[in-house]
Amino acid sequence: MLQAAGLKTGELPELWNLSEPGKIAAVHRAYIEAGSRVIYANTFGVNRFKSARCGHSPAELVHAAVRCAKDAAGDLPVKVALDVGPLGQLLEPLGTLRFEEAYDVFREIMAAGEEAGADLAVIETMSDLYEVKAAVLAAKEHTKLPVWVTMTFEQSGRTFVGTTVASMALTLTGLGVDALGFNCSLGPKELLPLVRELRRWTDKPLILKPNAGLPDPATGAYHITPDEFARELVPALDLGVYILGGCCGTTPEFIRALNDALPETVPDAPAVPLQSGVCSGTRAVGFGGVHVIGERINPTGKKRFQQALREGDMGYIVERGVEQQDAGAEILDVNVGLPGIDEVELLPRVVKALQGVTDLPLMLDSSDPKALEAGLRVVSGKAIVNSVNGEQDVLDAVLPLCKKYGAAVVGLCMDRGGIPQTWRARVEIAERILNAALSYGIPKSDVLIDCLTLTVSAQQEQARETLRAVRCVTEELGLHTVLGVSNISFGLPAREQVTVSFLTQAMQAGLDLPIVNPNQRAVMDAVASFRVLSGEDMSAEAYIRRFADAAPAEASKPAASMSLADAVMRGLRDETAALTGKALETMGEMDVVNTLLIPALDRVGERYDKQEIFLPQLISAANAACEGFELIKRRIASRGGESVSKGRLVLATVHGDIHDIGKNIVRVVLENYGYTVIDLGRDVPAKEIVEAVRREHVKLVGLSALMTTTVVSMEETIRALREAGLDCRIMVGGAVLTPEYAAEIGADYYAKDARQSVEIARQVLG
Amino acid sequence: MDARLTGIDRGQVLRYLGCRGAYDEALEEELLRWSETLRAEAEPRAVWKLFPLLPDFSLAGACFRLEGDAIRALLKDCDQVILMAATLGNSVERLIRRTQAVDMAGALILDACGSAAIENVCDNLCADLAAEFAPRYLTDRFSPGYGDMPLSQQRELFAALDVTRRIGVTLTDSGLMLPQKSVTALIGVSDRPQTLRPRGCAACGLHDTCAYRKDGKHCGTI
Structure with missing residues (x-):
């Protein structure tokens, strides 16, 4: 117009x-x-x-x-x-x-x-x-x-950013918008199937404002007439769409035609069973059937994880997320509670880091309402809060947050009196939690109950009480249940046997959201089998896929002749770990690092310099060496020692630049040489870099910039570091830099590649 | 004229990876594996639009006047300009980021495959456009930031072509595109074949630092 x-x-x-x-x-x-x-x-x-x-x-x-x-x-x-x-x-x-x-x-x-x-x-x-x-x-x-929201989808059922219809519905219904739907995207005909999908996931009033058909890719012109538009749009009324209009290519004529075509009375919204669930921005998990919640992002009893939290080592933490997703977890429990840690600051940071690499919905696990709110705020999608219990003050502190941010909530069957010993008393607490949630306006389907697992070696009769409670909460209260399963076998030999057996019985009793370690193959095998027996895995398709080429995995045993250096050189992670373990039987940790791992990496570096191998192989070798370092770090962490580090430095891609793969490669290689890297990320303002250098007292800073336009902000960053009078050396790298250019903008070192950054780190940090 | 990803050029990927000589079978296998992964994940999209080119090098009907001698030289015989944009989509962006968290070597190869893949999408689009516009001739693609055309003109191109709404590519404050595996370009339309073809090492911005040149090779030969 x-x-x-x-x-x-x-x-x-x-x-x-x-x-x-x-x-x-x-x-x-x-x-x-x-x-x-x-x-x-x-x-x-x-x-x-x-x-x-x-x-x-x-x-x-x-x-x-x-x-x-x-x-x-x-x-x-x-x-x-x-x-x-x-x-x-x-x-x-x-x-x-x-x-x-x-x-x-x-x-x-x-x-x-x-x-x-x-x-x-x-x-x-x-x-x-x-x-x-x-x-x-x-x-x-x-x-x-009042707030209405309409989003723009492609015919694939996703937006450009990857949002699904289900994720949109779950998240926005939870946030309490007044109406939601689609605009733009496609014509009315193409959007109707998406409206049908939307209707499954929300009972809010729906909005539909399509384009006038599909545009001509060259001219952008639309082709359908006002009457066709109106005729194609009217059937949306039967799906509960009460707010209609037009987007690209429509004119007042379209609105007039639509008005003329609308019936006098609006039909009742169709009664469709509402599907509940949780989601990230791009993946929804609908409740019903078994969905595995991964338990590994949790410092309890894990020294190495605690160390990562204390050092703010996001890389280690997110790797645990990706690993669990690859193993079959569908939701991730996120617990970062540790004495001496500022959970309010850390939880949102970990949530954001995880969202950068995995699309699984998250379950925020904390007893601190402030940390929960900070985390819920930055969650993309609809999360689960873990947890409340039957205590009124806990309910009053946490349930309003769940309501506001539209999260599902886990209720633990316990209260001030502890964990009741009978199934009946646990179910009573579950009922109390349900009623409290309803009174805060949280829908019943968002209340998940944890009937609590007690260690069978300590309280043997309690396993049966838990199972009975799960059955009753599922069948009588009609709620979904969560259960931390692994705890059952604590203190017993061959724990996996008991854990898997208990898991199977609990699923039979109705448990649909088990919290487990998905990296244990037997646990995931049990879930796969259960899904076949329950009929959830139609025609056993997923089961067959899982076991189709399951030749029993040989434990990787390095050939007797292979040296640690060979293993590193060839980028063999498992072998490197095994050989490092062997070396540690007779040598001290630092000896293994300084006389085996680092020299092996050096030989790889020399071959790289001679162009006998290339960057992917250099990185593979560095990654393999990392397995060795990991083993050593775990050993030192487990006896409470300081981490092995050859020195610390700050890395950042400068302000305005988003191309950070080069910087990330440098980080991985430096880390694998034993340096501690404080990675500030990409698009980092000079001020932030100066503050980090001052706060962390580092003697070396690495800056990267890919574009000519962003080398300017590299220069500004160097100037800011100098003006702050910080005693640090600066190395720079990036596609358009040259040694001369680097000197001109005031850098101390030019690193032409990741390998050279190690040499520079050696010179500066030793 | 749909966006099509039809292949990932192996030589191009090796070049992006900096492989300048022999490489082993293990690397070859990795290349194959990651290019399959990338192709499965890619959601190629493209958009283009034709504008009349006015004598002052502005595009009729848009707030976009082309700056820089290089683009003006390229378009000297043209009376129309096609603006185009193409992307592999956010799914690829997500895949590369996710892979970086667990397998940096893989991510590097994947990133190189992504660069080769978006080039392929652009080549296919240009071939389709050449057929569409025949018997008229098209010039080479030229992107904001090449030569002396300021990168800041990316913003005008984005507005004129409505890139964000049409294919979901966004610009950062500093004028860089996200998802990263995206390309925008201008293509001239003329009655004569392009005479000036500024290709080869002399026209390249990396003339002084290129590692291939130091080896006495150039990037088209490996």
Whole structure:
């Protein structure tokens, strides 16, 4: 419409709110005359990033836009919506825009919208559920406006960022939006199957605003007529869509045709059984059937994990996440509680790090409501809170958080009196927790009960009580159950036998969300078998796939003749670990590091320098050596010693640059040579780098930049480090740098590759 | 004209990996494995649009005036310009990040495969466009940031082509694209074949530092 009125491609339409208010109001009027009952103010692209380039504040543009819309509406029964579109920048973890900053940008827009007199906020054309969450929280925390959300999907059933319909429905229903649905994307016909899917996962009113069919890829023109559009859209009413409209390619004629085609009375929403579950932004786990929760992100009894938490070693922690996903976990329990650790700061950091590498839904495991809130806020998707118990003050502290952030909650069958000894008393507590959750407005399907596993070697009769409680909670209360299974076998030999047997019996009793160690093959085998017997694994397809080529795995035993150096050179991880273990029988840890592992890596480095091997092989060798270092670290950690480190340094990809694979390679190689790397990530402002160097007292900083344009910010960073008077050496690397250029911008060292960064670290740190 | 990923050029991947000589079978196997993984995950998308080119090197109907001598020289015989953008999608971005967490060597190979794959998608699109526009001629692809065309023009290209909405590629504040395996380019349309073809080592920004040149080779020969 605006383009027809003279707006150029690429011009900011929102500027017309100020320069051409008459033309904007005329467009609104045309839609009102065609029958629109809700009109969107011309605020779609307003945000601080875009308005910075046009010289007007977001508030100014929002006020002008809402005024245009209200002028057009006059006294007519027409609602004016604040229209909030995507920010145009990709959020973490794939992008660099921080969740908190996105929230802040939306806060500004939402507050201006309410102040300007909008009747509701519509968040639309979104691809990233994480961005939507920031916008919804901003609206709910800073205004009283009703909130509608529509997202943009492809025919595949995913958005550009990978959000699924189920994830969208679960997350937004949980966050308490007033209506949700789709806009843009496709034509009405193509969107109906997605509406049907959406209906399965939410009972909220649905919105549908399709395009006028599919665009011509070259011209972007749309082809269906207003009458066709209306005819194709009307069947959506039967799916419970009560809010209809048009997006790209539609005009007032389409709205008029749609109005004419609508029946007098709206049909009742169809009664569809509602599917519950949890999700990340891109993967949903629907409740029903067995879903494994991985227990390994937990410091209890794990010295090496505790060390990683104390050192803020995110790499180690997220690796445990990926490992469990690969082993078949569908949800990850995340527990970072450790004496002396600031859980409120650490939990959200770990949540974000995990979201960067795995798409599994998360279960936040903490007893600190503040840590839970900090974690829930930055979760992408719908999480589970682990846990509450039957104590009223715990319920009152945690349940409102679950309600606000739309999380499911685990209720432990215990209270001030401890764990009841009878199944009946545990079920009573479960009922109490359920009623408390309902009173806070949490749906029944989001209440998960943990009937608690006690160690069978200590309290033998309790295993049966637990199983009976699981059965009763499942069958009588109709709730899903969670159970930490591994604890059952504590103190017994051949623990796996008892654990697996108990797991099988518990699943038979109704347990559907077991918390286990998925890296234990027998445990996952038991789950696979159970799914066949329960009928969940149709035609045993998954089972057959799992065991199709399951030749019994030979324990990897290095050939007798292989040396540790050979194993490292050939990048053989298991063999390197085994041979390191053997060496440790007769040598001290530091001896193994200094006389075996490091010299082996050096030989690899020399071959790399001579171009006998290339970067992938260099990294493989470094990774293999890492297995040896890991073994040594675990040994030292287990007797409470300090970690082995040859020295510490800071690495960062400079501000403005997002290409960090080079920096990550340098990190891996340095770590595998025994250096401790404080990795600040990518797009890191100079100030943050200076602060880290000061705080950590490091003597070496590595900076990377890929682009000519970002070498400028590398230079700024070096200047900032010098001006701060910090006693540190600076090495730089990146595709467009040369030794001369590096010297020119003030660096001490130019590292042409990862291998050379090790030489530099040696010179500086020893 | 759909975006198509039809192959991942092995030589190109090796070049991105810096392999300048012999390499072993194990590496060859890894290459194969990771390029399969990448192809299974890729969601190639592309968008393009034709604009009349005005004498002052601005595109009619868009707020986009082309800056830099190199692009103007390339387009000297053209009266129209195609803007194009292509991407492998966020699924590939996610795959590479995830792999970095557990297998850096694999991630490096995957990253190189991704670069070769997006080139393939662009080549296919350009071949389709050449067929579409025949008998007229198309120039080589030219991207913001090449030669003396400022990278900052990426933003104007994005607005003119509506790239974010059409294929889901976003720009960071500093003008870099996410997902990273994405390409934008300009292609001139003319009645004559392109005369000036600034290819070869002399035109390359890495002329002074190129490792291949130091070995007496060039990047098209391995």
